[in-house]
Amino acid sequence: MNKLRLIEMIFFLFCSLLSASQKPNILFIIADDLKASVLGTYGDKVCKTPNIDKLAEQSLVFDRAYCQGVVCGPSRTSFMHSRYRGSMGTNLAEHFKNNGWYTARVGKIYHMRVPYDIINGTDGQDIASSWTERFNSSGREAHTPGDYECLNLNIFTDKLEHRESTKMPNRMFVSVSYEGDGSDQPDYKSASKTIALLNEHKDKPFFIATGLVRPHYPNVAPEQYFTPYPWEKIKLPTIPENDLSDIPNLGKSKIMNTNNSIGKYIDNQKKMWSAYYATVQFMDEQVGRILDELERLGLKENTAIVFLSDHGYHLGEHGFWQKENLHEEVTRVPLMVYLPGIKAGRTSSITELVDIYPSLTELLGIETPQEVQGKSFLPLFEQKNKTIRTEALSLLTNGKGYSIRTKDNTYMRYKDNSEELYDMNKDPKQFNNLAKNPEYSQLLKNLRSQLDLRLKQEAVTIPQKIKKVMIYT
Secondary structure (H helix, E strand, O other), X not given: OOHHHHHHHHHHHHHOOOOOOOOOEEEEEEEOOOOXXXXXXXXXXXXXXXXXXXXXXXXXXXXXXXXXXXXXXXHXXXXXXXXXXXXXXXXXXXXXXXOOOEEEEEEOOOOOOOOHHHHHOOOOOOOHHHOOXXXXXXXXXXXXXXXXXXXXXXXXXXXXXXXXXXXXXXXXXXXXXXXXXXXXXXXXXXXXXXXXXXXXXXXXXXXXXXXXXXXXXXXXXXXHHOOOOOHHHOOOOOOOOOHHHHOOHHHOXXXXXXXXXXXXXXXXXXXXXXXXXXXXXXXXXXXXXXXXXXXXXXXXXXXXXXXXXXXXXXXXXXHEEEOOOOOHHHHEEOEEEEOOXXXXXXXXXXXXXXXXXXXXXXXXXXXXXXXXXXXXXXXXHOOOOOOOOOEEEEEOHHHOEXXXXXXXXXXXXXXXXXXXXXXXXXXXXXXXOOOOOHXXXXXXXXXXXXXXXXXXXXXXXXXXXXXXXXXXX
């Protein structure tokens, strides 16, 4: 079956569920700093994510989805414009708005500084023209009264003074556990506002984008979400001896056990995992509240649902913390797409987040702007392991480095021409850099050419004047 016929079939099945006068709806949910490997549907046995896992059972789950930007701002700009670097043309939400959909932003879709924009309830780098309406969800973040921990400084207190917050160097190691039901938290507020919008706009086509800020630091949640994850039972990632010896300097995370005091506190590294799990579970419950209301209103029968994260995260793998590097824990992201009437399943076909935009426009039968660089993944709903792409491209900011993830390998190259190469079948945790192994010289040569071709075809097809994006998070 050719691609055009397949897309027509999916579009017909989707639209046949609707009345002739009703366009399909889109519910677009983004988590922040959520690594794929922490979700039950991606194999985690510890973290409790029943709502996302339930959605996965009803969706096409992408096992090899990769972000193009490896920090919040570039990634969100990338998938909202379907561009590898920077912005150009009409963004995803604005395109739907221009074609007759009500569009709403709730919370963080384009980049916001967390915690600054959350505390202040401000718009961050939002693009106002994208939305019919937009809503911010504020919270006190690290200043929430409760048990505060700054784990790399080994500080534990319930006092509100001297807490690490906006622009402060240790803010990424902060958690707060407190007594409450969570209704004061930004993600709870975002879920509540989304529920209100679903009720208000249920009778007309909508594109509602809900951006949840957890598990992005600070890891703030009511104490009952920490209880299932006692730090004493946390097992830290395995780090082989001399693991960093074959990783180039530009391939290393900015924050590591070797250059930050978190490396001194093994118990506190476990507490970082406990806090991350707690906020993932809290975020999952907000996803569940939204999806339950969608179903209660009878909207699930004519609404496509997209769930994703902007990028992954390191919690001590290789001794790395946070993001902004090209290793699998950062570049691989959760992605699932629910289409009513279309059979669920999983795909191992390589996909990029830039592919979401053209997939949705094709699904809804509207023109895809010529500036869009992604490829539609709609054929995967019929042929789960059809090859859409031979590799996924990810980019460090300011040209510092690039990677391609193929079916079997990951290849990274940095601006000083240092390299990493991994056999992802034999070495999925990326412990053994093969770039200097003579047995892999031909493979290395091939992957170099493959990366060069991708950069020539896509990443450099950018206008001379391009909007810069903030990378501070």
